[in-house]
Amino acid sequence: MYQYFYDLTGSVIISTLITAVFPLVNVLLVALIGVYLERKVSAWMQDRVGPNRTGPFGLFQTIADFLKMLQKEDATATDIDKKLYNIAPVLVFAGSFAVYAVIPFSSKLIGSEIEVGLFYALAVSSFVVAGILMAGWSSNNKYSLLGAMRSAAQIVSYEIPTALVVLAMVMFLGTLSLSKISEMQTAYFWNWNILGGAEFGLSKFLLIPFMLVGFIIIFISTLAEVNRTPFDIPEAESELVAGYFTEYCGMKWAMFMLSEYGNMFAVSAIVSILFFGGYQSPFGYLGNTLGINWLIPYEQAFWFILKGWFFIFVQMWLRWTLPRLRVDQLMTVCWKYLIPYAFVNLIIIGIITLL
Amino acid sequence: MKEYLKNTWLGIYTILVGMKITFKHLFTPAVTIQYPEVKLKLPERERNRLYVNIDDCIGCDQCARACPVSCITVDTVKSVPGEDLGTTSNGKKKALWVTNFTIDFAKCCYCQLCVFPCPTECIYMTDVFEFATYERKDLVYQFSNLSPEEAEQKKINFANFQAEKEKQKAAAAAVPKPENPSQPSTN
Ligand code: SF4
Ligand code: SF4
Numbered sequence: 001m002y003q004y005f006y007d008l009t010g011s012v013i014i015s016t017l018i019t020a021v022f023p024l025v026n027v028l029l030v031a032l033i034g035v036y037l038e039r040k041v042s043a044w045m046q047d048r049v050g051p052n053r054t055g056p057f058g059l060f061q062t063i064a065d066f067l068k069m070l071q072k073e074d075a076t077a078t079d080i081d082k083k084l085y086n087i088a089p090v091l092v093f094a095g096s097f098a099v100y101a102v103i104p105f106s107s108k109l110i111g112s113e114i115e116v117g118l119f120y121a122l123a124v125s126s127f128v129v130a131g132i133l134m135a136g137w138s139s140n141n142k143y144s145l146l147g148a149m150r151s152a153a154q155i156v157s158y159e160i161p162t163a164l165v166v167l168a169m170v171m172f173l174g175t176l177s178l179s180k181i182s183e184m185q186t187a188y189f190w191n192w193n194i195l196g197g198a199e200f201g202l203s204k205f206l207l208i209p210f211m212l213v214g215f216i217i218i219f220i221s222t223l224a225e226v227n228r229t230p231f232d233i234p235e236a237e238s239e240l241v242a243g244y245f246t247e248y249c250g251m252k253w254a255m256f257m258l259s260e261y262g263n264m265f266a267v268s269a270i271v272s273i274l275f276f277g278g279y280q281s282p283f284g285y286l287g288n289t290l291g292i293n294w295l296i297p298y299e300q301a302f303w304f305i306l307k308g309w310f311f312i313f314v315q316m317w318l319r320w321t322l323p324r325l326r327v328d329q330l331m332t333v334c335w336k337y338l339i340p341y342a343f344v345n346l347i348i349i350g351i352i353t354l355l
Numbered sequence: 356m357k358e359y360l361k362n363t364w365l366g367i368y369t370i371l372v373g374m375k376i377t378f379k380h381l382f383t384p385a386v387t388i389q390y391p392e393v394k395l396k397l398p399e400r401e402r403n404r405l406y407v408n409i410d411d412c413i414g415c416d417q418c419a420r421a422c423p424v425s426c427i428t429v430d431t432v433k434s435v436p437g438e439d440l441g442t443t444s445n446g447k448k449k450a451l452w453v454t455n456f457t458i459d460f461a462k463c464c465y466c467q468l469c470v471f472p473c474p475t476e477c478i479y480m481t482d483v484f485e486f487a488t489y490e491r492k493d494l495v496y497q498f499s500n501l502s503p504e505e506a507e508q509k510k511i512n513f514a515n516f517q518a519e520k521e522k523q524k525a526a527a528a529a530v531p532k533p534e535n536p537s538q539p540s541t542n
Pocket of ligand 2: 411412472473475477478
């Protein structure tokens with residue numbers, strides 16, 4: 001994308017800016033639509049109506065909320081650690097935003113095509129823990145601190161099954177580059193990794209159940225990493241007020257919110273790249289059949305965003321289905337169930353790949 | 356080991372069952388009643404804001420005395436002969452001008468005790484329950500249909516009439532004692 005804009009404008013600054021602003025716009029849109037959808041989905045699942053007063057079908061509710069947030073006084077408690085307190089939201093947001101640098105929205109729309117994209121995404125997204133810990137510690141509030149500690153424990157634990165599944169996938173695919181992984185699953189949906197990858201043969205059918213297991217594991221553990229219910233103990237409203245961001249308000253609070261939704265989309269994107277073909281269309285491209293080449297990247301972006309939103313929807317669906325886990329249950333799920341399964345899965349996928 | 360696999364299966368299976376239930380509810384119509392647009396039918400014998408049909412009120416003050424929180428104020432002035440106040444709908448002759456009839460709904464506890472003693476059944480509950488205001492004084496409702504000037508006029512009329520009567524009485528008292536006209540009347 002950078003190259004494209006560089007060719008177009010001939011200016012390093014402008015092309016860099018456009019490349020950087022695009023994911024930002026995406027994050028803002030995801031938050032804007034995500035909050036609205038979250039409210040609507042939760043309302044529908046509970047047989048309610050949801051926001052319906054602000055604008056048609058309450059569509060402007062999030063915008064109204066955002067305007068309200070902008071006007072809010074930036075109240076801070078007196079006994080806080082000012083520096084850390086102010087850095088924390090920025091760090092959390094930066095952590096979740098930085099992931100977008102390597103996410104391929106389509107074959108053309110990608111911030112940076114680095115070879116170790118997957119590794120980078122994992123590393124940068126766990127950067128968020130530092131921000132959360134900072135926020136919890138500097139707030140000088142026991143709820144915040146408890147939330148931050150829980151969050152750290154949770155994110156660090158769930159990093160392991162995620163990494164194990166990613167390892168298995170990397171073993172199978174032989175690359176860490178997200179755009180290459182997407183490219184490998186081209187054409188039709190039976191080439192997606194969840195259905196055994198692009199290579200046709202006995203191993204494809206052998207792989208299907210293990211890919212499914214891998215998908216379930218990575219979906220659960222990424223869900224835990226972005227602190228969504230049922231894994232939202234760091235911000236458990238009913239026990240910890242709001243967890244690590246109890247003391248935040250106004251725009252700083254909005255940044256935590258934004259990074260939560262940004263994270264949701266990033267995680268959905270990574271899951272869909274690893275298992276569901278990334279930006280690849282499930283039924284071939286209209287651009288190919290019609291012979292219009294420039295249409296293809298747009299179609300790809302459409303499919304990618306659609307897949308991302310589908311997984312966001314599943315996350316919401318789970319949120320309004322399951323109650324919150326207890327801390328010990330959380331650890332049990334991770335250490336006693338996900339990790340052993342992930343290991344077995346890793347070994348089996350490795351053996352099948354070798355065959 | 357068997358236990359372990361069973362747990363895993365149970366975990367996944369129960370989550371799927373839960374997801375199926377919530378998915379079904381995604382398409383169930385909402386049970387919400389859109390309040391200001393759609394209103395529930397009020398129950399029979401509901402108690403809301405009072406209304407006084409002042410045309411039927413005979414100013415007997417019974418309601419004010421029945422009220423446990425004394426939020427009804429009834430001021431009356433007797434009518435003078437020659438003034439026709441008409442009759443109530445159930446045929447009672449009205450004899451009093453109701454110069455002031457206020458109910459303070461900020462105090463009212465909606466007990467309905469004022470409704471029963473009314474001889475002409477002119478104070479009753481309506482179905483209006485949305486009458487919130489910003490000022491407490493706006494909750495004091497005036498039911499008298501006389502304007503303050505008219506009420507003042509009635510009072511003056513009555514005072515004049517009273518004075519007239521006094522005079523007549525005094526005159527009548529003065530007549531049988533013509534021998535002592537200088538003595539001031541003392542009744
Ligand atoms: S309803 Fe009760 S409180 Fe209200 S005016 Fe009548 S008697 Fe008084
Ligand atoms: S009891 Fe009825 S008639 Fe008597 S003052 Fe009250 S409202 Fe009027």
